[in-house]
Amino acid sequence: MARETVSLYRDYCRALIGVLWVHQREILAAQSPVAGVERLIHATKKNQNPKYTFFDKRFPKLPSYLRRAAIMAALGQVSSFSTRYVQWQSGRRKRRDASPPRRTGENELNPPLYRGQCILFDEDFSQAKIKVWSGTDWIWITLKIAAKRQRHEAPKNKALSPCLLADGKGLRLAVPFEMTVQYLYRKTMQRACGVDLGINTTATASVITPDGTVIARQFFHRGMDIDRRDKDLVQVRNKARLTMGKGGKLCEGFCRGLYRKARHRNREMAQSISREILAFAQSHGAEVIVLEYLKHFRPRAGRKRSTLRQRFHGWLHQLLARRITDRAEEAGLAVDFVNPAGTSKYAFDGSGPVKRDARNKALATFGTGTGKQYNADLNACYNIAARFFAKVLGLTGRKAQACDRGKSSATQPRTPVTLSTLWLYAQNNVLESEAPTTAT
Structure with a gap:
């Protein structure tokens, strides 16, 4: 009945x-478009x-909430088509010979279930009563909630009206939550991840304090999933070589299934790793998660058709950053x-x-002359957290920047901000506090 x-x-x-396509102008010009359609x-x-008497005969006793939600959804579909068609007419196209958008009545819309009218939850969200169409009338059915996430456990989160999703995978409820995000004041933060x-x-993550003390560190890696993803992409490359030869073009939708599997593996890795990073930061009392700003970064490495370039294309830096930001906001942590x-x-x-080691890029040799070797990713996450505290403490002045040489004509290169910058700052504060004072 839910699928029906x-x-x-x-x-x-x-x-x-x-x-709506026939009466679009008069409906949009009305004071209330929903009332005009009704x-x-x-x-x-x-x-x-x-x-139009067809609607009351074909869809009898339709709840008013569902009818008005359907009107708003259909208005969005029609307005979207009109906007895209006007853009095509004005010449704003991806290609000069692009075909115009086509009108279609097919949609994948899902009915919203307004709380109190179409759905009723228990106090512990273990069961839900849903109003469904039985074939002759609208009735209430009780369904047990088999699995749920943790958003309902937060006391400040408010559950809103869900949507009913019924497909081949089963019956699900997409429940949005209204969350109150509160950040701590930056200068009071004592631990950064x-x-x-x-x-x-x-x-690679590490928890640092303002004096440069490393509280904890951990590596997050999915070697098995990455190998499976790269194996699928190697199949795509081999099939493309057999299809094109030395020249030619690939057809539209070439190896669509393999690309879809690789995309889903990346998404699953980003979700699981972001959850583990957030749990690591919370378990060690971190108040902020610090990331590198790589939004417009375009890596250029490896020769053409090399595996290194392929690995860069599968890099999860933006997807992971978005997932970490979303989860941190839910948990009340700041992201910088x-x-x-x-x-x-x-x-x-x-x-x-x-x-960097020529054979093992994850290994770095420090320039102290002693040949000290360290993990390159662990070294980077120390410096990332240190730059956050340097920014908070006001240490990122003209002589403490993250680059070799500035654009000015100064002869001295700018000093990079590293974890040692926090060590020197804490040491100077200790010396100032221990300095003797003289009375006049």
């Missing part, structure tokens, strides 16, 4: 789209002869971004630039 309810709602929206399709005591998103290791230049290039102990 979803199918009935989509049929209703499909019929509404045809009416006068055309729904018979009431004051409106006994609507223009720096996260480095890399190629060799998916993510720092300049990525030089975080992996300079050693955290202030010994200068590091030298």
Whole structure:
């Protein structure tokens, strides 16, 4: 019955789209578009002869909440088509020979269930009563909620009206939550979790204090999933070579299934790793998660058709950053971004630039002359967290920037901000506090 309810709602929206295409101008010009559509399709005591009697005969006893939600959804579909068609007519196209958008009544809309009218939850969200179409009437059915997430457990989160999703995978409820996000004042933060998103290791995190003390550190990697994803992409490359030969073009939708599997693996890795990073930060008392600002970063590495370039294309830096930001906002943690230049290039102990191992890029040799070797990703996450505290404490002045040399004509290069910057700052504060005072 739930699947029939979803199918009935989509049929209703499909019929509404045809009416809205005919009366679009007068409906949009009306003071209330929803009321204007209802006068055309729904018979009431004051409106006994609507223009389209098909709706009351084909969809009897449809709840008013569902009817008005369907009207708004159909208006969105029609307005979207009109906007895209006007853009095509004005010449704003991806290609000069692009075909115009096509009108269609097909949709994948899902019925919203308004709380108190179409759905009733228990106090512990273990059961839900849903109003569905039985074939002859609208009735209430009780369904047990088999699985749920943690958003309802937060006392400040307010559950809103869900949508009913019924497909081949089963019956689900998409419940939005209204959350109150509160951030702590930056200068009162005592622990920051720096996260480095890399190629060799998916993510490396460490918790740092303002005096440069490393509280905890951890590596997050999904080697098995990455190998499976890369194996699928190798199949795509081999099939493309066999299809094209030395020249030619690939057809539209080539290896669509393999690309879809790779995309879903990336999404699953980003969800699980972001959840683990947030749990790591909370378990060690971190108040902010610090990431590198890589939104407009376009990596250029490896020769054409090389595996290194393919690994860069599968890098999860933006997807992971979005997932971490969303989860941190739900948990009440702040998220900050720092300049990525030089975080992996300079050693955290202030010994200068590091030298990467030619065979193992995850290994870095510090420039102290002693041949000290350290993990490159761990070194980078130390510097990322240090740059956040340097920004909060006001240490990122003209002589403490994340680059080798500025654009000015100064002869001295700018000093990179590393973990040693916090060590020196804490040491100077201790010396100032221990200095003797003289009385006059």
